[in-house]
Amino acid sequence: MSTYETILQRRTIRKFKQAAIPDQILEKFVNAARVSPSAGNLQPLEYVVVRNVELLEAVFKHLKWAAYTAPEGTPKENEKPAAYIIILANNSIGSTNVPYDLGAAAMSILLTAWEDGMGGCWIRACDKKGLKKLLGVSEAFDVDSVIALGYRDEAPVMEENDTDVKYYKDKKGVLHVPKKSTRTVTHWDQF
């Protein structure tokens, strides 16, 4: 699969098969994040990888899923993620570009997971203070994002829509994700 194909096919996944992800694969995901672009190459991001069964359940309780389809979009007992990568920002480094570094790192994880037959959900609606305490994160770091990961157990579809941004589930439970058209978002030479 080309990078472009992976980018087009990747969708947010919120239903996962109940199979563990090997540690070396999780390490590969962190590695993809580690080498992502970083403003000034300051590299303020670090990662907590969670795959311990009790901790998985504890982290899950701190997350909010799929606001547009709530409560339907929250993974059920047999659909929960197999692992989390929690992205931390080191404040003592003083980067003014953490959100940009973070976007690049998160996307690297999501694309690498997709290419390897897995999927993920980038979650920012979470109890960051609670997660910081739960995971024993040192004072200098902020919890910013959680990437929920696992083997895909749903196949969301993308559809073009210039007027509605809300994703929805159809009668068969398939998630539909609207995206604005190329025509709408592209300005050739002049706006």
Ligand SMILES: Cc1cc2nc3c(=O)[nH]c(=O)nc-3n(C[C@H](O)[C@H](O)[C@H](O)COP(=O)(O)O)c2cc1C
């Ligand atoms: C910065 C950011 C934060 C997000 N936070 C959440 C979240 O808290 N919970 C959730 O279920 N999805 C979250 N998402 C996933 C979006 O809902 C999803 O990317 C969007 O619906 C488009 O779907 P797609 O990823 O399949 O293209 C987040 C995505 C981004 C980029």
